[in-house]
Amino acid sequence: MRLLLLPIAALSAALVGCTTVQEAVQVPTFEVQSARLNSLSLLGTPTANITLRVKMGNPNGVPVRLANIASRLILDGQDVGTIDLPNVNLPARGEAVQDANLILPLTVSTGATFLKIARGQEASYRLDGTFTADLGILGQPSFGPFTLAQGVWKQPAILPF
Numbered sequence: 001m002r003l004l005l006l007p008i009a010a011l012s013a014a015l016v017g018c019t020t021v022q023e024a025v026q027v028p029t030f031e032v033q034s035a036r037l038n039s040l041s042l043l044g045t046p047t048a049n050i051t052l053r054v055k056m057g058n059p060n061g062v063p064v065r066l067a068n069i070a071s072r073l074i075l076d077g078q079d080v081g082t083i084d085l086p087n088v089n090l091p092a093r094g095e096a097v098q099d100a101n102l103i104l105p106l107t108v109s110t111g112a113t114f115l116k117i118a119r120g121q122e123a124s125y126r127l128d129g130t131f132t133a134d135l136g137i138l139g140q141p142s143f144g145p146f147t148l149a150q151g152v153w154k155q156p157a158i159l160p161f
Contacts, residue, residue, distance in 0.1 A: 050102050077124075078109055
């Protein structure tokens, strides 16, 4: 009877110790280092040209490649567009910075928010999204959706009125 209990106890301990890849990998951190509205264009299809500098951190002890970061930019509660950052290599316990240069469509409601930013006024922002980590032989699990970063966007005025 004792000989039978030992393998059962070992198997139970092994099963309790098993975790999924998503539980074993710590989630990278995301921070918008800067946001810049470069221009507004009202000719043809109205657009906003912006640049976001995003810093990503890897709390894991092994390098991680983020195969894709797909997020939505939310300004003052309005969804203004998509941001995709492909192939970001994060060193073990390190960071990477990547610029996202975007041309986003303007609507009546989002145009008002971008106009506010162009005048040097504050707007709240949020990046909501998912990311896919390339873990080699462990696969490419997707994480999210979550709020990746949030804050207040304020820059010097680019419009004189």
